[in-house]
Amino acid sequence: MNKEEQVIMGFRNLLNKMAWLNKFKMEDSLKGYTSSEVHYIEYIGRNVDSNVTKLAESLYMTRGAISKMTKKLIKKGAIESYQKPDNKKEIYFRLTEEGQVIYKVHEELHKEFQERDKAVFEQVTEEQFDSMLSFVEKYSRHLDAEIKKLGVDSKSEKFE
Structure with a gap:
C-alpha cells in the first residue's frame, strides 16, 4: 500500500x-x-x-x-x-x-x-495543523472540481 x-x-x-x-x-x-x-x-x-x-x-x-x-x-x-x-x-x-x-x-x-480527544490535539504543532489544513483544503477543491466535471456543481442543487 x-x-x-x-x-x-x-x-x-x-x-x-x-x-x-x-x-x-x-x-x-x-x-x-x-x-x-x-x-x-x-x-x-x-x-x-x-x-x-x-x-x-x-x-x-x-x-x-x-x-x-x-x-x-x-x-x-x-x-x-x-x-x-x-x-x-x-x-x-x-x-x-x-x-x-x-x-x-x-x-x-x-x-x-x-x-x-484533547490529549492528541495538544501534541500537534501549529505547523502540523497548517499542513493538515492545507492538505484538506487542496483535496476538497480537487473533489469539487471532479464533481463539477460530472456536470454537478457541489454548491448548487443539481444532485437529482
Whole structure:
C-alpha cells in the first residue's frame, strides 16, 4: 500500500472509529432522533433562514431528500417552517423549543468528545495543523472540481 492509499485508509479508519465511539453516547442522549436528523437540526440551529436549497448545498443531498426530512422533523416537533413577510415564495426553517434542546445536547456531546480527544490535539504543532489544513483544503477543491466535471456543481442543487 502506497502513502496515498495509507492516507485515504487512515482518514476512513479515523472517521469510522470516531463514529463508532460517539454512536452509543449520541444514541443514548438523543433518543428518538437519527444521526441524519441531528445533522439537519445542527445545520438549522447554526444558520439563520435555512431553506431547502441551503440545506441541500451544505449537506450534499437532493432537494427531494431535504423536503422529506424537514417534513419528518416538523412532524416530530423539532423544527417549524416560516415565511418572511416580504417573500411569500420561499419557505425557511427554524428550531422549535424541542429542536433547541436536541441542538444543545448535541453541542454538549461534541464538547465532551473534543475533551476526550484533547490529549492528541495538544501534541500537534501549529505547523502540523497548517499542513493538515492545507492538505484538506487542496483535496476538497480537487473533489469539487471532479464533481463539477460530472456536470454537478457541489454548491448548487443539481444532485437529482
